[in-house]
Amino acid sequence: MAKTEYFELGTLSKPHGIKGALHVYLDVDDPEEYEGLDAVFLQIGNEMVPYFISDLQIRSNLNLISFEGIESLDAAKDLVGIKLFLPISMLPKLKDHQFYYHEIVGYQVIDVNLGKLGTVKEVYSTGAQDVLVMTYQSKEVLIPLLDEIIPKVDKKNQIINSVLPDGLLEVYLDDEN
The missing domain is CATH 2.40.30.60 (RimM)
Incomplete structure (x- = not known):
């Protein structure tokens, strides 16, 4: 294997x-x-x-x-x-609303306000919290895996619905950082 x-x-x-x-x-x-x-x-x-x-x-x-x-x-x-x-x-079977991190790699991230953002490349733990990694406008973006930010994962359609906090994407898009 x-x-x-x-x-x-x-x-x-x-x-x-x-x-x-x-x-x-x-x-x-x-x-x-x-x-x-x-x-x-x-x-x-x-x-x-x-x-x-x-x-x-x-x-x-x-x-x-x-x-x-x-x-x-x-x-x-x-x-x-x-x-x-x-x-x-x-792996133990999960309920419909639950998921394993390896399952969501490749899922499309769609924000309630911004629409399609990108595709999940990986998921990892920073120590303080778990984050999903995606590319948005050629920049790597980390999105915290919190219920308030990721309220729903649609496994059937491979979509992650997000409600990003104001300014989160801008932190990654600012060339000064």
């Missing part, structure tokens, strides 16, 4: 103990949905490599994972910082 057929589940952050367990940061809304996993894919270089899980503990303040064949502190250290992935087919 190509990398585009996977979603990022989380990251291995540091070893735990001396028997190969690792702290795992799960970048998902509900980590408990993944408690019964048997395997994940780790991105090693450009390859997606399957790793079988021998133990996964989801806790409110700490998630621990152990893999078959990783049984020492040194072996665990080699995996620190590596991202975990699952096939997109394993």
Whole structure:
């Protein structure tokens, strides 16, 4: 499978103990949905490599994972910082008004006041908030993914309806910045 057929589940952050367990940061809304996993894919270089899980503990303040064949502190250290992935087919189903970020790449952004603006190139987190990235008048524009700014996503027609705050586009169009 190509990398585009996977979603990022989380990251291995540091070893735990001396028997190969690792702290795992799960970048998902509900980590408990993944408690019964048997395997994940780790991105090693450009390859997606399957790793079988021998133990996964989801806790409110700490998630621990152990893999078959990783049984020492040194072996665990080699995996620190590596991202975990699952096939997109394993994403939990969402309600009609909900969406995953990878789904809206390529959607047309239409503003209630300005009309067609551009196409979503990517979605990412700035740390403070999540934003969608599009090109408008040859400039890259970041639009916060907030309910007040993006009140509706029409999955059937691949349209993102927006209500941009006054001046948002001008910030990106001003050549002085």
